[in-house]
Amino acid sequence: MRYKRMPIEIESPEQIGYGTIDCNLAESSVSDAVLGKLDINLGELVLCYGHHLGKPELRELIASESKGISADDVLLTAGAAAALFVISTSLLEKEDHVIVMRPNYATNIETPKAIGCEISYLDLNFENGFRPDIGKLRGLVKANTRFISITCPHNPTGVLLNRNEIQQIIDIAEENKIYLVVDETYRDLTFANKLPLAASLSDRAISVSSVSKAYGLPGIRMGWLITKDKSLQELFLAAKEQIYLCNSVVDEEIAYHYLLKKEMFIQEIRTHIDLNFSVLENWMTLHSKLEWVRPAGGVVCFPRIRKNAGIDIEKYYKILNSTYATFPGPGHWFEMDDSYMRIGFGWPKAAEFRRGLDHIDSALALSVLLK
Numbered sequence: 117m118r119y120k121r122m123p124i125e126i127e128s129p130e131q132i133g134y135g136t137i138d139c140n141l142a143e144s145s146v147s148d149a150v151l152g153k154l155d156i157n158l159g160e161l162v163l164c165y166g167h168h169l170g171k172p173e174l175r176e177l178i179a180s181e182s183k184g185i186s187a188d189d190v191l192l193t194a195g196a197a198a199a200l201f202v203i204s205t206s207l208l209e210k211e212d213h214v215i216v217m218r219p220n221y222a223t224n225i226e227t228p229k230a231i232g233c234e235i236s237y238l239d240l241n242f243e244n245g246f247r248p249d250i251g252k253l254r255g256l257v258k259a260n261t262r263f264i265s266i267t268c269p270h271n272p273t274g275v276l277l278n279r280n281e282i283q284q285i286i287d288i289a290e291e292n293k294i295y296l297v298v299d300e301t302y303r304d305l306t307f308a309n310k311l312p313l314a315a316s317l318s319d320r321a322i323s324v325s326s327v328s329k330a331y332g333l334p335g336i337r338m339g340w341l342i343t344k345d346k347s348l349q350e351l352f353l354a355a356k357e358q359i360y361l362c363n364s365v366v367d368e369e370i371a372y373h374y375l376l377k378k379e380m381f382i383q384e385i386r387t388h389i390d391l392n393f394s395v396l397e398n399w400m401t402l403h404s405k406l407e408w409v410r411p412a413g414g415v416v417c418f419p420r421i422r423k424n425a426g427i428d429i430e431k432y433y434k435i436l437n438s439t440y441a442t443f444p445g446p447g448h449w450f451e452m453d454d455s456y457m458r459i460g461f462g463w464p465k466a467a468e469f470r471r472g473l474d475h476i477d478s479a480l481a482l483s484v485l486l487k
């Protein structure tokens with residue numbers, strides 16, 4: 117493995133220091149939850165090694181959400197990040213080929229890169245509404261392709277595939293006897309028409325998710341992968357056991373009690389997201405210097421500075437970061453140019469969010485190139 121740190125992690129708010137940021141528009145999750153407010157008593161918890169697949173009751177709960185999925189199909193992992201790592205390192209060797217959607221959450225691209233295998237990108241572009249070209253995807257499959265990796269709802273664009281598009285991609289995986297990995301970390305934040313779990317639709321599909329993004333629990337590092345394929349289940353468990361045996365029982369316990377009551381928590385989360393999203397939508401609709409593809413799920417969008425707006429992009433970020441202490445996620449976090457920026461609308465409080473958008477306007481106004 118050739119590990120390399122990713123810009124999205126080096127420049128992340130937690131690395132810069134939350135205290136130095138006035139408006140944090142860089143987060144891709146909802147507001148972080150506070151343990152005390154969850155009303156969970158951990159006093160009697162035995163700090164033993166946990167079940168290697170993960171706490172059975174938690175796996176039952178996750179499986180119960182989808183027809184055709186059982187607790188044994190679920191492998192708990194240290195966040196979705198560890199699930200993605202387990203999958204890539206289990207399925208890919210140097211001589212293999214993988215097809216990855218781009219832009220994407222960086223790990224989906226970086227782990228195959230660190231393995232040193234061949235990568236083809238399924239590039240999404242603004243002009244096409246960030247929707248995948250399925251005909252092109254079909255043409256990317258080779259004899260040594262092991263899997264296709266997509267994220268839905270998508271990070272950083274918030275675009276949601278429809279049922280027909282997902283089915284076509286599953287068909288490609290099945291016809292070619294390869295796997296389809298669907299990073300569904302934002303699935304519970306779909307605005308409307310939530311897709312079925314990909315793993316419930318085909319033995320060739322592997323679903324990945326976590327409690328980090330939709331529920332604001334990234335600090336407990338709790339995620340999972342789901343597959344109905346028995347040989348993959350064995351392979352992924354072997355990988356997990358070799359990396360870290362089992363999850364933290366504390367994390368599992370918190371996630372379990374949270375998910376038992378998630379309908380209660382999600383109402384408040386949705387109200388907050390809806391409020392910020394309506395502010396964002398009004399702001400974007402009238403914007404003369406920015407354009408976007410309206411997201412259909414998740415808590416991020418990926419607008420870009422209009423080409424004809426005449427903005428000095430380097431200056432814009434300098435002013436936005438230094439003068440206004442405001443941080444969206446710049447395009448280079450996603451291997452795109454910095455005229456794109458990811459704006460997270462789920463994490464900041466309403467006042468911080470509005471102020472952040474005002475700061476973007478001010479920084480843009482101060483960065484207009486002189487003719």
Ligand SMILES: Cc1ncc(COP(=O)(O)O)c(C=O)c1O
Pocket residue numbers: 144194195196197198221267271299301302325326327328329334338339
């Ligand atoms: C699409 C996607 N997948 C996976 C992750 C990793 O999340 P975690 O490991 O906290 O579950 C992230 C984090 O930003 C993400 O955006």
